[in-house]
Amino acid sequence: MRLQRTLKQEVSFEGIGLHTGGYSKVCIKPAPRDTGIMFLRTDKDVAIRASVSAVSDTAFATTLGYNGAKIRTVEHVLAALSGLGIDNATIEVSGPEMPILDGSSLELTELIIKNGIAKQSKKRPYIKITSPLSLTDGNAEIAVFPYNGRRVTYRIHFNHHLLGEQTLSLDLTEENFAMEIAPARTFGFLKDVEYLKANGYARGGSFDNAIILGEHGVLNGTGLRFKDEFVRHKMLDLIGDLSLSGFPIYGHIIANKSGHTTNVKFLKKLFTHPEHWELVSESTQQQAVACPQ
Numbered sequence: 001m002r003l004q005r006t007l008k009q010e011v012s013f014e015g016i017g018l019h020t021g022g023y024s025k026v027c028i029k030p031a032p033r034d035t036g037i038m039f040l041r042t043d044k045d046v047a048i049r050a051s052v053s054a055v056s057d058t059a060f061a062t063t064l065g066y067n068g069a070k071i072r073t074v075e076h077v078l079a080a081l082s083g084l085g086i087d088n089a090t091i092e093v094s095g096p097e098m099p100i101l102d103g104s105s106l107e108l109t110e111l112i113i114k115n116g117i118a119k120q121s122k123k124r125p126y127i128k129i130t131s132p133l134s135l136t137d138g139n140a141e142i143a144v145f146p147y148n149g150r151r152v153t154y155r156i157h158f159n160h161h162l163l164g165e166q167t168l169s170l171d172l173t174e175e176n177f178a179m180e181i182a183p184a185r186t187f188g189f190l191k192d193v194e195y196l197k198a199n200g201y202a203r204g205g206s207f208d209n210a211i212i213l214g215e216h217g218v219l220n221g222t223g224l225r226f227k228d229e230f231v232r233h234k235m236l237d238l239i240g241d242l243s244l245s246g247f248p249i250y251g252h253i254i255a256n257k258s259g260h261t262t263n264v265k266f267l268k269k270l271f272t273h274p275e276h277w278e279l280v281s282e283s284t285q286q287q288a289v290a291c292p293q
Contacts, residue, residue, distance in 0.1 A: 013108065018061070037078065129277050
């Protein structure tokens with residue numbers, strides 16, 4: 001088990017939301033051990049815990065809600081915190097949606113690394129997968145298997161000549177996240193943009209914060225950061241969504257064409273089937289040492 005961790009000092013950023021198009025300011029502050037990740041809508045003075053039980057919507061993004069207040073598109077900031085092993089933090093946001101920045105977790109990841117990560121004087125409990133568990137949700141699937149560490153395998157398939165099928169598998173370490181996953185941007189199809197905007201989504205979307213795919217390829221002048229940037233971003237979203245478990249998950253997670261809705265359904269199924277996992281903490285480890293089998 002590793003020690004819990006928080007930020008050495010607060011980090012701030014601001015920008016427009018991908019779906020609302022509204023402008024928000026964010027300040028992520030260090031928090032005491034055992035706090036977890038807490039969001040605070042400063043304009044409404046409402047705190048929302050980053051928990052699967054707080055998810056209020058999963059259409060095109062993950063939204064948390066409590067007592068009438070909501071915060072949309074939390075997955076990218078959660079992915080950055082989880083990917084870098086930040087367990088305790090308070091995220092103050094001045095509006096209803098997290099800024100999309102460039103559509104990835106790169107800027108926030110770099111801010112956190114630059115400003116430093118602090119170890120705290122208590123061990124971090126984690127979920128250890130002890131037997132396989134799977135969920136089929138329409139065409140999407142997620143399964144988890146016992147594994148000595150944290151590994152994610154993701155497969156996507158789109159009927160588009162540039163995307164087609166992409167698969168990526170890697171161990172989730174801080175270095176792998178920062179180098180291989182954090183820079184991957186969200187993406188969408190030009191043919192869907194008008195529909196999304198008419199229905200209250202993607203109102204802040206642009207070539208500056210998303211990869212836009214036309215019939216013949218990527219329309220962004222900057223091109224792609226990775227040849228398989230699309231599957232990498234879907235893995236980023238998955239990492240953010242699964243952090244809503246409240247604990248790191250030690251196991252091999254395999255996802256096929258999954259999205260926010262399926263990710264959250266899988267977490268809920270995991271928690272209703274405790275026979276497939278155990279929560280490893282200092283006390284359970286001490287018991288194991290005291291009472292060897």
